Amino acid sequence: MASLHINPLFARLESAERVLVTGAGGGFDIYAGLPVALSLFHQGKHVQLANLSFSALEGLPLDSWLAPDVAVITPETALHQAYFPERTLAQWLGLHGYPNTVHAFSRVGVQPLRAAYRALIERYDIDAVVLVDGGTDILMRGDESGLGTPEEDLASVAALAAIDVPERLVVSIGFGIDAYHGVSHGLVLENIAALERDGSFLGAFSVSRTTREGALFVDAVAHAQHHTPDHPSIVNGSIAAAVQGAFGDAQFTSRTRCSELFINPLMTLCFAFELDGxxxxxxxxxxxxxxxxxxxxxxxxxxxxxxxxxxPPRRIPH
Incomplete structure (x- = not known):
């Protein structure tokens, strides 16, 4: 049994030497994994980054592909494409002295995605995988009134569920963001409680801007917003705003000008789980x-x- 002063997520990763941190749901999800990935970098771990990609991967040259449905993205990849979160992240990583490769998975079904994950895991001899969702729809069990956008998230979960790796963990950050996609966060809490009873909930911790990783995360999101002005990440922009202490309808992009935001400190919480659960x-x-x-x-x-x-939705009392 762990002590209260020890972070259970990082305790589970303490013996791991080669960790894959990967975005579950496409788009900018890998940015949501940056605080964890950067902490592992700073601990001296060998960290690989990957993301289920919404970028146009089809036209990449043959030497960009590590295996079918998984490409190796560098700061120079597809510079003609304005929207390419994996490349934008690779550029930011290089600017800050980190390994500047990000892997991109094709947006495919479970069977080819599993083969791509297996190829990446075998290539780098990965001994731990942290699957990260920006938001909470990865925690939906399927019978809720609203699921958000679960297709990519649960395809990633299913793909990894059948791969034998010593540690397979899930991190969800951005509690409350998926309300704009119909998710009831009362039901999210009910599902987390069920995972706690199952023994699969590893607790939660906050990303703070007073930490090195929190400050770097905020910088990375700002860099991405600057380089992708037409399609900035609402999820990571919301989390970064919360990390900086914003509250309520704190607008940071014209994409949300017709919506009333509710930026709040709960968005900075990383909820950690065993992937099997x-x-x-x-x-x-x-x-x-x-x-x-x-x-x-x-x-x-x-x-x-x-x-x-x-x-039906569950109301959170207020």
Whole structure:
């Protein structure tokens, strides 16, 4: 049993030497994993970064591909593409003296994504994987009134659930952000409680700007917003605003000008879980097991939801 003063997530990673930190849900999700990844870098771990990508990977040269559906992205990759979060992150990493390679997974179904993960894990002899979601929809079990955008998140969970790695963990940061996609955070809390009873919840900790990692995360998000002005990350922008002490309707991009934001300190919390528990918690994971295309994942989830009785939203008292 761990002591209260020890962070359970990093205690689980203490013996790991080669860690893969990977974004689960596409877009800028890997940025949500930066505080954890940077802490591991600073501990002297060998860290590889990856992200399920929404970037246009199809036109990359053959020598960019480590294996089918996983590309190696550097600061010079596809400079003609304005939107390329993995490249933008690689550029920021290089500016700050970190290894400046980020791997990009194609947006595919579970079977090819698992093969791509396996190739990456074997290439670097990875002994721990931290799958990160910017938001909380990775914690949805499928019978909630609103799921957010779970396709990529749960395809990533399913892909990793069948790969034998000594440590497989899930981190969710950005509590409350998915309310704008229909997620009931009362149900999120209910699901976290179920994971606690299951023994899969490893606790939570806050990303603070008074830490080296928190300050660097804020800088990385600002860099990404500057270099992707037409499509900045709302999720990471919200988290970074919360890390800096913003509250309420703190607008930081024109993309949200028609929405009222609720930036708050809970968005800075990293909730950590065992991946096996998150996989068991998802009631439709077996339905997406044999998928090859992401649209097959979407269809399987829709079919499941047509058959299941949905839990209504749970109000958080105030």
């Amino acid at each position: 998150v996989a068991r918690n998802c009631r439709y994971l077996d339905r997406i097991e044999d998928t090859h295309l992401i649209r097959q994942v979407s269809s399987a989830i829709e079919n499941f939801r047509d058959e299941v009785r949905q839990r």
